[in-house]
Amino acid sequence: MRLAAIGLSHRTASIEVRERFAHQTADLCAALDQLKALELVEEACIVSTCNRVEFYVAGHAEPTALVRALRGHLLGLAGLPPEELDPHLYVHEGEQGLRHLFRVASSLDSMVLGEPQILGQVKEAFRVASEHGAVRADLTRAFQKAFSVAKRVRTETGIAENAVSMSFAAVELGREIFNSLDGKEVLLVGAGKMAGLAAKHLMSYGVSQVRVTSRTLASAEKLANEVGGIPSAITDLPMLLQNADIVISSTAAPGYVVTKELMSKVVRARRYRPILFVDIAVPRDVDPRVADLDNCFVYDVDDMEKVLELNREARAREAQAAEQLVVDELSAYLRWLKSQQVVPVIKALREQAMRVAGAEVERTLANVKDGDKKTSQSIKAMANAIVNKMLHPVLTRLKEEGAQGDPQIMVDVLVQLFALDLEAAAEEAPAKPAEGKTEDPGNVVPLRAPGAGE
Helix, strand or coil, X not given: CCEEEXXXXXXXXXXXXXXXXXXXXXXXXXXXXHHHCCCCEXXXXXXXXCCEEEEEEEECCCHHHHHHHHHHHHHHHHCCCHHHXXXXXXXXECHHHHHHHHHHHCCCCCCCCCCCHHHHHHHHHHXXXXXXXXXXXXXXXXXXXXXXXXXHHHHHCCCCCCCCCHHHHHHHHHHHXXXXXXXXXXXXXXXXXXXXXXXXXXXXXXCCEEEEEECCHHHHHHHHHHHCCEEEEHHHHHHHXXXXXXXXXXXXXXXXXXXXXXXXXXXXXXXXXCEEEEECCCCCCECHHHHHCCCEEEECHHXXXXXXXXXXXXXXXXXXXXXXXXXXXXXXXXXXXXXXXXXXXXXXXXXXXXXXXXXXXXXXXXXXXXXXXXXXXXXXXXXXXXXXXXXXXXXXXXXXXXXXXXXXXXXXHHXXXXXXXXHHHHHCCCCCCCCCCCCCCCCCCXXXXXXXXX
């Protein structure tokens, strides 16, 4: 397959190096135009995120030639000599480029294994390239297949089921305790960055309100503005605890901010409604004895890390199944691509046989008495049967070779023997396999004589 991918990611390059490309590709349309202007490159798509910048190209040249053209362009973008840039780049040619795209879209190459954002980012990159006219048949097929593979990975494996970051774990714990987060109120105690990130994730799952309190009202107001919350003074903490369902605490206080004595009074005022504390402060903000009170659930950093480690192990196990799924899908897709090499030959050979048979039918029908409909139908059916029986073994062998072997030799022989015109037939070749099945291009359609309903 004449496709190549070059990129750099959090695994291969520092943020300083990645920033060089992020700045240069900020205007994706302009960056795509630059790629399309390269000799040999017919199609291009750029996937640029905070953790990776990847360039996918396709063209009529061999992948190695595409890589040379692309590498020279990247050296110019980065403004670095080869010896400084090359160690940070990874290169994937042909089917390995496809496999890499499938893995990226399926979040198997992400910093957080199984995270959901990357699929949306790849889809957005393809949308921009498609609307800009930078992709055609090859990359369109490749990216659409990547999306279907990613969907299978997420629905058929558990790779995305377990939280592996503090913020996602807070969401998971909240859903476990409350079933649904709709209408729940979140309280942030302290203005830490991690607490703010957790609040944003909780809001995306339907919490009704986020309140923020901190040692200084200015800090609370700043974080509240960032997360769309309501700031409050730390002196209001008892009242805030009465209304909160989920409390995320991340202060730098030297002692407990939420004591057992304070919560004993709050629990009664709350009428013993459940409350979840996610204490990510070190030293801890929440007295661990609070967990002894009815319907008070307390998780500190160590508790969270134990949960996350178990979840990481579970994701790693699921990743093995996901990797095998990618391998299977890639193998099936490559077989389908190979089979498409014979589609124009099959179409051209069949159409040529039909034209010959149709012309002979017309000559024969010219000698048939007017109105003898039954005889006309019999002649057409006979011609159709002859075409089918003559082509069947040839087309069957050609399809088998296309799916399992190297069809090029047989294709060349047939083109020369029958002087086939493949250009017209190639224009009608299918753009991508139908969902859930492989198209069979060798099915013979009924013969119609020229002028019969065309």
